[in-house]
Amino acid sequence: MKEILDEIVDNVFKKALELKVDDTSIIAVYGIENMARFSNNSITVIDTLNEVAVFLYMIKDGKKVVGTTYSVRKEELDKFVERLFSSMQFVEKSSDITSLPKNVFKYLGKNDYDEKIEKLGEGIVDYCESAINAALSEGAKRVSGTISANVEMCKIRTSGGIEEEDRISYISANIRAFSETNSSGHGLSCSTYLSKFYPEEAGKTAGMFSRESKKVGRWDEGEYDLIISPTVAADIFQMVGISASAFRIDTGTSFFKDCLGKKVAVESLTVEDYGTIEGGFGGRKFDDEGVPTQKNTIIEEGVLKTYLHNTTTAKKYGTTSTGNAGIIAPHPWNIVVNAGDMSVDEMIRECKRAVYVTNNWYTRYQNYMRGEYSTIPRDATFLIENGSIKYAINGTRISDSIPRQLSSIKAIGKERKWIKWWEVEIPVYTPTILVEKTRVTKAQF
Amino acid sequence: MSRKNLDLEIPLYVVKKIEEAGAEYAETRLHTREEIGCILKNGQLEPAIVTYSHGLGVRALFNGTLVFSATNIVNRENAKKLIEETLKKGKTASNLTKNKVKFSRERRLKKKWSALEHQKLVDKSFEDLTKVLRELDNIVLEEKDYIPMRFLELEISVEKKLFTNSQGTYIEGYVPRLYIGGFLTGLKESKSVQKVIEFGGSGGWELITKLNVFEEIRKQVQVIKEILEKGQKTVAGVYDIITGPEVTGIMVHESIGHPFEADRILGREGAQAGESYLKPTDLGRQIGSEEANISDDPTIPGSYGFYLYDDEGVPARKRKLVVNGIVNELLHNRATAREFKTKSNGAARSNKFDREPIVRMANTYVEPGDYTFDELIKDVKRGVLVNSFMEWNIDDIRWNQRYVGHESYLIENGEIKYPLINPVIEVTTERLWSSLDARGKEIQFWAATCGKGDPMQGVPVWAGGPYLRFRNLEVKTR
Known part of the structure; x- marks a missing residue:
């Protein structure tokens, strides 16, 4: 992988310099994804994706272009760079041009890499089998899911003298189990090391929830306290991270506009963004402009401390880059939420009238500035009355606003879990959260 | 280029x-x-x-x-x-x-x-x-x-x-x-x-x-x-609802198009995009009123979801999903067609070289009826016109859905009064399509990118239809 990346980056870099650009940054990423999907206890497809993507950023005379290509042959890459360059004549000059940073950095971050994940090959099928069997042993009748093993190597070279590389590995199991009555449960395991990957446990959890949610009872639309599992909390906290991007502030798609230094959550909440962190697999040690990634405390004890910046947005906001440059907009890498001191059982005992949500999907916003959204609990969802689970409930929808929820957190769980799956794109390390008085609605039937 | x-x-x-x-x-x-x-x-x-x-x-x-x-x-x-x-x-x-x-x-x-x-x-x-x-x-x-x-x-x-x-x-x-x-x-x-x-x-x-x-x-x-x-606050209650083509489109895409994907019905998307309220034996099931006539057609010239051959090499054609309220045809690829003992109707699509072709919609819409817009609203005593939307979602079997109006108006005695803020329609699929009693004459489409699969792949689609009139639906507030 390394040789291919070295060659590509060198070729593109030389070509860009030949064309006398003022500034350039080249990132090449070699990714291998090894995936097995199954449904109804049977493999449905085995995927192997093997690809190299090249991201190129060029500035000349105040004009900026960015390009992505999946071409890897030298002559094709040369043509791509030439085409990108020639298209610059039609680009308007930009008033917010910022030169790419010079290499004065130390790259201290380190990602996890496990060669066993790289070499897993057809061994992925065994994990499918153990996850399916674990769910069945808990009483499930049908099991669906995905096991996905990924490795990624990337290299950056910029006209600012930056030349760095990084690599990462991760494996995940996303398991859904169904009982004979079609009640369902969800289980997840995400890890950067094979030794900490627990597909059986994910299968067991999914199977257990499918069994435990068979007894279904009635419920009324209204306000409830909400216990949200790490899978659901991750969906909210990924939006907290995304909304901290200065790009989102500028486009009116953030509920953090004009909130710097202000209280945006309960004091017990701290949310951080990490470029590299043990167990995290969403980032790397440098951003798309070559700036070292770092730990950014977005919310510290309830107060919004920073937006996430690249060099352009940082200049506009009179600050320095936070190492979050994406090809256009700054974005978070890995989100980490602080641990609290309560177990899930203690949270349940604490609640008089609450809903316990173990999974969700389809989160959509009516107003991003206000953070007004709704999302649909999926799989096992339980009604809690007077400190204990009464029965499972179906057809629920959470309708609330994130700012209100951040300010209504009553308790934070003590055990955290890495979450990334179909609904959560940014890896989030989060515990279970108890939120007061959330509106839960149902459909007219 | x-x-x-x-x-x-x-x-x-x-x-x-x-x-x-x-x-x-x-x-x-x-x-x-x-x-x-x-x-x-x-x-x-x-x-x-x-x-x-x-x-x-x-x-x-x-x-x-x-x-x-x-x-x-x-x-x-x-x-x-x-x-x-x-x-x-x-x-x-x-x-x-x-x-x-x-x-x-x-x-x-x-x-x-x-x-x-x-x-x-x-x-x-x-x-x-x-x-x-x-x-x-x-x-x-x-x-x-x-x-x-x-x-x-x-x-x-x-x-x-x-x-x-x-x-x-x-x-x-x-x-x-x-x-x-x-x-x-x-x-x-x-x-x-x-x-x-x-x-x-x-x-x-x-x-x-x-x-x-x-x-x-x-x-x-x-x-x-x-x-x-x-804009004025919405008052919760029961109203007749008139949906504009944009809202008609999202409703039909989410509650008819997706659940008619045969791979979902067979459980293949169980851990990701979910399954369906339809069972493999549901062809012929009544799902809406006689007015519910819904199709998907990849061959519409100029459409965002246009293609003539799918990504399994099968000719594309119009699919009449719902005819007079009855489940008529599903969306198939080669694998689901074999399972259902039929032929593929050309619904396999992939958005990039590194994504497998899976069952997808193309351009999904409600067929036009014979009402003018004025005829649709003239006998509405208390109604809401929902022309466009922002927030929406639906559960993973495509039964329990919600649409929150953006451009919306109160209708009283056949007249449009004033804009309403955030009227919420939250309804099951069968209740929604069973409440449909009239369709406008003219159809219009809207573009969207539809997501499905793992790894995720978004494909270009159109969704649309005419103005529709639904009787007696609950409207909530946000």
Whole structure:
């Protein structure tokens, strides 16, 4: 992988310099994804994706272009760079041009890499089998899911003298189990090391929830306290991270506009963004402009401390880059939420009238500035009355606003879990959260 | 942008080698997409964007196990490696493939097709894109006191696919597309309103005119101003609902299109996009009133979801999903068609070389009826007209759904009164389509990108229909 990346980056870099650009940054990423999907206890497809993507950023005379290509042959890459360059004549000059940073950095971050994940090959099928069997042993009748093993190597070279590389590995199991009555449960395991990957446990959890949610009872639309599992909390906290991007502030798609230094959550909440962190697999040690990634405390004890910046947005906001440059907009890498001191059982005992949500999907916003959204609990969802689970409930929808929820957190769980799956794109390390008085609605039937 | 020919040598080699190794079926797709795009953020031009994606996707069936591999290092050496890996995995996984995958036998074809394109997109430059965006931005700026934040983007793309399979089918397709997206934020005192806007189609630069983009943006700007100035709180209750084509489109896409995807009905998307309220035996089930007539048609010229042959080499055709309220036809690929003992109706799509083709919608809509707009509202005593929406969602069997109005009005005694803020419709699929009692004469489509699969793949679609009238639905507030 390394040789291919070295060659590509060198070729593109030389070509860009030949064309006398003022500034350039080249990132090449070699990714291998090894995936097995199954449904109804049977493999449905085995995927192997093997690809190299090249991201190129060029500035000349105040004009900026960015390009992505999946071409890897030298002559094709040369043509791509030439085409990108020639298209610059039609680009308007930009008033917010910022030169790419010079290499004065130390790259201290380190990602996890496990060669066993790289070499897993057809061994992925065994994990499918153990996850399916674990769910069945808990009483499930049908099991669906995905096991996905990924490795990624990337290299950056910029006209600012930056030349760095990084690599990462991760494996995940996303398991859904169904009982004979079609009640369902969800289980997840995400890890950067094979030794900490627990597909059986994910299968067991999914199977257990499918069994435990068979007894279904009635419920009324209204306000409830909400216990949200790490899978659901991750969906909210990924939006907290995304909304901290200065790009989102500028486009009116953030509920953090004009909130710097202000209280945006309960004091017990701290949310951080990490470029590299043990167990995290969403980032790397440098951003798309070559700036070292770092730990950014977005919310510290309830107060919004920073937006996430690249060099352009940082200049506009009179600050320095936070190492979050994406090809256009700054974005978070890995989100980490602080641990609290309560177990899930203690949270349940604490609640008089609450809903316990173990999974969700389809989160959509009516107003991003206000953070007004709704999302649909999926799989096992339980009604809690007077400190204990009464029965499972179906057809629920959470309708609330994130700012209100951040300010209504009553308790934070003590055990955290890495979450990334179909609904959560940014890896989030989060515990279970108890939120007061959330509106839960149902459909007219 | 360029339009070079794709090389057939490697695909044919891969198909031959996989077939020789004992596969029941093998196919390749050499898939190229080139895009250029511009973004204006509050009038400020972001970096111009060029994306070129090119690679080979390979699918094979070994002893009932389906294997998909993809690479963008398309040479003989890498093709060999790809074949070896594909074979090894296919053989290993076949023990755990309890439900053997089989494909329906479809006709062998040799075809070349393309979307109609009058003003070639390959001739357009960033200058052309920026000019259009500036004009659109100026329209929004006319109401800058109401809309202080805006985001506009324009993207043109050409997509080329070369499909071959072990049956000897060879299909070459070409689709140019144009997409304009935007996000407008309206602010006045303590009120704020936001709207996502999307326009898209297949064809050339003429789409800018055909899609009526300037007029539509102007309309959207005025709607935001009107909501901010005159919008009143929604009073919860039971109303007749009139939906505009945009809302009709999202309703039909979510509650009919998705659950009619046969792979979901068979459980194949169980851990991701979910399953369906339909069971395999539900053909002929009553799901709505007699007025519910719903179709999906990839062959509509100029549509965003346009294609003539799908990504399994099967001819595309119109699918009449619901006829007079009754489940009539599902969306099939080769595998689901075989399971349902029928033929594929050409619904397999893939958005990139590294995504397997799966069952997808194309352009899903409610068929037109015979009412004028005035006729639809004239006997509505207490109603809500929901012309457009922002927030929406639906559960993963596609039964329990919600749509929150953006441009919405109170109707009283057949007259439109004033804009309403955030009316919420939250209803089950059967209740919704059973409440439909009249359809407008004219249909209109809206562009969207529909997500499904793992890894996720978004495909361009249209969704739409006429104005619809639903009787006695609950309206809630946010």
